[in-house]
Amino acid sequence: MKIALVTGGTSGIGKEIVKQLLSNECFVFVNFGHNEKLMLEAKKEFEEINYNFECLKADVSKEIEVFDMFTKIKKRFGKLDYLINNAGTNVDNYIENFNIEEFRKILDVNLVGKFICTKLAIPLLKKSKFPCIINIASRLGTKPCPEASAYCASEAGVINFTKSSTLELSKYKIRVNSISPGLTNTPLAMLGWTSEEIKEQKENNPMSRIGEPIDIANAILFLISDKASYINGENININGGSLLI
Ligand SMILES: NC(=O)c1ccc[n+]([C@@H]2O[C@H](COP(=O)([O-])OP(=O)(O)OC[C@H]3O[C@@H](n4cnc5c(N)ncnc54)[C@H](OP(=O)(O)O)[C@@H]3O)[C@@H](O)[C@H]2O)c1
Numbered sequence: 001m002k003i004a005l006v007t008g009g010t011s012g013i014g015k016e017i018v019k020q021l022l023s024n025e026c027f028v029f030v031n032f033g034h035n036e037k038l039m040l041e042a043k044k045e046f047e048e049i050n051y052n053f054e055c056l057k058a059d060v061s062k063e064i065e066v067f068d069m070f071t072k073i074k075k076r077f078g079k080l081d082y083l084i085n086n087a088g089t090n091v092d093n094y095i096e097n098f099n100i101e102e103f104r105k106i107l108d109v110n111l112v113g114k115f116i117c118t119k120l121a122i123p124l125l126k127k128s129k130f131p132c133i134i135n136i137a138s139r140l141g142t143k144p145c146p147e148a149s150a151y152c153a154s155e156a157g158v159i160n161f162t163k164s165s166t167l168e169l170s171k172y173k174i175r176v177n178s179i180s181p182g183l184t185n186t187p188l189a190m191l192g193w194t195s196e197e198i199k200e201q202k203e204n205n206p207m208s209r210i211g212e213p214i215d216i217a218n219a220i221l222f223l224i225s226d227k228a229s230y231i232n233g234e235n236i237n238i239n240g241g242s243l244l245i
Contacts, residue, residue: 001052002224003077003128005029005069007060007117008087010042012186013136016213017084017220018053022046024221026082028053029073033060033087033109060087060113061105070120079127082224085114086136090151092192103150110154111161118165118176125174132175134223135162136216139182139239155180159235166233175232177223182239184211207240 004021008014009030021028030046030053032039039055046053056072058065073080089109091102114135125131140148141155162178169176183189183201190198202209215238222228223236237243 002026002081003029003073003079004082004084004224005031005073005080005117005121006084006086007031007113008033009084010035010039010055012188013181013184013213013216014084014086015042015045016217017086018042018046019049020214020217020221021082022049022052026052027077029069030055031058031060031069031087032056033058059109060085060117061108063116066113066116066120070124074124078124080121080124081128081131083117083121083125083133084136084220085117085133087113088136088138088188090148090188092147093150094147095149098150106150107154107157110151111157114158114161118161122169122172122174125169126172130226130229131173132177132224133162133165133169134220135165135176135178137162137178137180137235139180139237139243141180142235142237143243162235163233170232175229177228177231177233178235179216179219179223180235180237180239181216182211182237182242184213184216186213205240205242206244209240211238211240 004026006018009018010032018028056069058069135158137158138155140152141159144152165176
């Protein structure tokens, strides 16, 4: 059985990734940072599929918590096949109004968190036959916007961190890729958008809609499969073509 860890797996994109992995014969460690209520709700949905999962609380930006999480994974299976670095956060603010702590927290969770999980996953991934890491970045990592400087900087960092990881980890046969979703229908994304703004986003998208978590989860299933065995160091945009506009 393949063993996966999905960070931020209790909501939005991460939750759908977990569901698809459970439906495709994986055992999934479902990480979350803080929200126990959200975790319990997600757990019920996962149990409708099967019981091949374990929820693990750990703030990905805190090395000691992530270390404890990997100790549990090591104890239970001694290996990891797939690390899906998905946990992320955002606060919209103008540079003039951002305080340093707020800015730093976004970088810590979105970028440093992926470094910590990658570093601690390497020994377990080395025990897998076909290991891979997928980092969830964002369209804003290559097409930045105002009022989200910390988020845009962190996601640009994730895209390049992915490529550095590829160059270092290919010698262990660990493939590393990133996925950059466009606007996707999740609690994080919908926060702060009016229905008028969403309508506008849909109208401006070549496919006349915004993304759904399943659009991202389907790409994950492909990237972890043998069919993607020569895809390495890529950043795959999934946005219905909106990056072209
Ligand atoms: N939705 C979009 O439009 C969109 C577009 C581009 C990229 N993305 C990226 O896709 C990823 C998922 O986003 P989403 O929209 O699905 O978000 P979401 O619905 O808000 O879910 C975020 C998940 O991350 C977890 N999380 C947050 N901070 C964490 C931390 N410090 N440690 C561990 N887990 C943490 C949350 O759990 P807790 O609350 O319990 O911590 C939750 O499970 C993010 O990396 C985001 O940047 C999203």
